[in-house]
Amino acid sequence: MRLNSLLSPLPGWGRAALALGATALLTGCDLNFWRMDGHQSTLVVDGPVARSQLGVFYVTCWVTFSIFLVVGGVLAYATWKFRARTASEEQAVPAEQGHGNPLIELGLIGASVLALVIIAIPTLRAIWYTADVPVADKANAYEVNATGLQWWFRFEYPAEQIPGSGPLLTSNELVIPAGRPVRINLRAADVIHSFWIPKLAGKVDMIPNRGNSLWLQADAPGYFWGQCAEYCGDSHAVMRFRVIALGPREFNDWVNRQLAPARTVAPADAGASPAPAAVVRTTWQRNEKGWTEQFERDPLAAWRAHQRPEQAESPALIAQGRALFQSKTCFTCHVVRGQMAGGSSAYPDLTHLGSRTTLAAGLLENNTEQLARWIAHPDQVKPGNKMYALGYLPNNIRLTAGDVAALTAYLQSLK
Amino acid sequence: MDATVHSPHPAAARSLLFWRPTAPTGLAGWLTTVDHKKIGFLYGLFALAFLLVGGSEALMIRLQLMVPNNTVLTAQQYNTMFTMHGTTMIFLAVMPLGAAFFNIIMPLQIGARDVAFPRLNAFSLWTFVAGAIIINVGWFLPDGPPNASWVGYAPLTSKLYSPTHATDFWVLGLQMLGVASIAAALNFIVTIINLRAPGMTMMRLPVFTWMTLITSFLIILSFPAITIALVEVMMDRQFGTNFFEVSNGGMPILWQHLFWIFGHPEVYILILPAMGIISEILPTFSRKALFGYPIVVFSGACIGFLGFTVWSHHMFTTGMGTVATAAFSLATMAIAVPTGVKIFNWIGTLWGGHLKMRTPMLFALGFIWMFMIGGFSGVMHAAAPADAQQQDSYFVIAHFHYVLIGGSIFALLAGIQYWFPLIVGRQVSDDWGQRSFWVIFAGFNVTFSPMHFLGLNGMPRRTFTYDGNMGWNTANYVSTIGAFILGLGIALYFVVIIHAYFRGRPAGRDVWDGRTLEWSLPNPPPEYNFRVIPTVHARDAFWYEKQHPEEVAREASAHAQDEAAHGGIHMPFPSIYPFVASVGVLIGAFGACYHHLPGSLLGGGVLLAGIYLWSMEGAEGYHLHLDAAGQPIADPSADPSAKP
16 A cells, blocks of 8 residues: 555546556566567578578677767767866867868778678678579479468469469468478569568568569478568558468478368258357457467467368358358359359469468458458458458448358368 | 838839739738748748647557557558658658758858849748648548558559549649759759858858758759659559559559659758758857868768669669669668768867757757667668568668657757747747757657667558567557657747747847857848848858957948948848749649649649749849948938849
8 A cells, every 4th residue: 555655646547547557568568579589570580581681680780889889989978078067168169179180080981981891791692692592402492472462462382283273372371391492473463562571581572563582491390470561551551471381291281282172061961950150259349459369379280270170060051151152242252162163363262261370361360250250340350451342342241140150160161 | 030121112113913012021021021031930830830740640650559459540540640740741841941941041151141032932932831731631621631651652652542632632742842842952052152252162161051052952853853753643643644554564663763762862851951950059069160071061962972872772672683782782881981970070079179068959969879870770771681671660660760850850959949049039948948858859769769679570660550469569658658758848849949939038149159150140130131241261250250350340341331332232022923823833733633624724824924923023122221230221212123
């Protein structure tokens, strides 16, 4: 109660504000700030390209920090030493009224140039190193095409061809082999985007009418956060993606699963009425967080779990959802390969949506609750998105809670 | 700002069309003024008002980002806020504040009675105001204000992706500001080259005037690039051309090159005047001449020149290829040398001086510290591989706010405090000025230093929300608290200045024991500035005058007789036509924003009529005769058609 007595001179609202501020500061104070190892940290990195860029950054840090100590030290000393302490000192005119000293100037210019050379050498080396896969490794490099669209990413695997339908396509989650250089060709379909996975490589822009590329390599299997880094319109902030790096065998298994057409759940008891949908939240705030702590603890394990079919699937509900997917015209934009004709690569491919950990371009965790949220409120989750602006609005799509549950079950079954 | 001249203008009795306004005060007086001090004062007022507008936008941004998943603003509102914050601060606050100083101080420093083209100066001012109106008019219209970010990267600005007129406001508004800036810059260049007092050689120019000259050259050389780029966007939007239209082979990357060929010199347009102000304040408050004057001037020119060679360092992530990236990387590092030279010379100026720790000096020293930090993070961006991680992250936000607030704004606030007694004739409370400095200084650093860590921890800029699991919460929270402290500091600064304007105690002549010619004037300076055009014998001309009073008095009386023999002090008439022409620009741009041909034509007509009448009324003026005390004496022989 001593604190309370200390605060007692404050008015009620003052105490409330203070308590609110302190609470917010404490709860907002995460250790990540001090460790600088967030999901998108550029200081705690997991690949050679990001490491090379970090190396250059540290060189610039040490050089500029040393200069700061020297110049700042002299500035602080001069300010302290030559400060006028009395009114008469302020009025006095210093003896020296010269206009400079060329030798000092030249010396300082020389020292500055030297400091810059120290930065320039590793800079030049890293420019060439990060530009493309090193020659010795070229044969081993895996190639992927990435395209930015408002506001999601499409990934294309030219090495993995599907007979009769072209290269393997997926969206918003890039799966790559770990320990192997990956060359990513960057394209944009509408406005400029930028492709950034801070822990693996610095960003390179995706520009319409321009063929850019970057390369990166993940040291070991892992799960990485990526984000669009060029302002691209309304939902730029929520245009995110994930990268999953896998060991060679696991990567191969993944490719094989993806090459297969969409998983179709046999309507075992199609005649029976659908099982009642699980109760999920239906009201959400704008921008509300869309992930669980459990997912956060081990995202790679969560990814692996997503590769297996859901445990409590209801074939009847899934069949109902599949029918809705057609009747609500979803299929006219979204491809579900092997199940229904229609759709185009201008919209996210949903063939294996259930096997991804995230929804709406890395924004929401792929679980029943968030999938239902995304289907029910696309405009709130992603302002300005085309599903809402070009799909829901012109087609006057209205979904009941039951529709949402059925669609959710269907989409989750697409492993 | 009171004009001391009240003699009736003979011009009042002219034909209606060529009527010359005579009102010295009141609304008509301000709209028709051609006095560089009044025009500069208006520039300053508008700029400070927009500083508050841009600052409020910044506070909205910080409020939204205070905690993760916040909902203070919608995505669209947030995108509008950062677009308008950037556009407002750069084009409507810092640039015109610089123009205010150019206008008021530069002619006084070179011993001139006005700028070379007083009516063009008025046109610049009113066209700037018209541009500011067009950029902000969306707040009051259904289309809303611009929201494609201050860099407006194509093709986001195309009709397909920005269908409303908001982007047209941005395009036309910036175009008008460009016209205003180029006209003003030409005026300043001609003034500095032609209207210097006898003996004011180029290497005796005060450093602030030098930086005015260099900045003006940067403006006339860099604005054409953005003018072209904006015309191309306008053509794409209004007439369906294909400059940036990808489906027809247009190249969005072209916009970035044109924009940054303008945009990088623009950065120096914002910082060189600040460096000029600092180079005036430090010597005055150290009571010592500027250390290394020639090299400070040369490094300023060097920065201006190199500023045109580094634009692509804003584009390191656009895939320019290794050689271009390396070249722009090295060129950018090279700029650190002349910049460092300036800092060394400022420290050299302090060395061995008697530092008077007054408010302007505190801001100036704060400038050096903050600019140094911003410069160092700039060197980090220059290293292209490191920049690949920093580009478009909060690290960049931290960097350019250190150079633009810690640099430009600190210097401009210092300049206001420094020249306030001269311009207004009243003293600012030094205690309160210093307090406002410390609040601003603390708030600024609490706001922007955490952003370095946010950027290194991967937070991208221009994002209206973020998740709480990214390690960004603490830094964002602290930064928002800092922003409100900074806001409080700025508010305190304004209160102190406004109080001084109305209630400050009268300032004596030459309050700081100044070194340059403006301090030789009474305050506020009379309309004609100098009773007698001074003769300059040295750098720090007024300092020399104070050391050699007899010599100066002898020359002054000789000059005065000379001038009286030539008819007295020539003053230009005020004119309404620059204002009329600017109103035409405003109407035309508004019509163009709505693709409305009659409106555009009407605006063009008013503009042409304004310019036509402006040229027909002639560059006439009248003569003033002053007694020894500087009071105007009636002059029966005043000639209504006196030529300059």
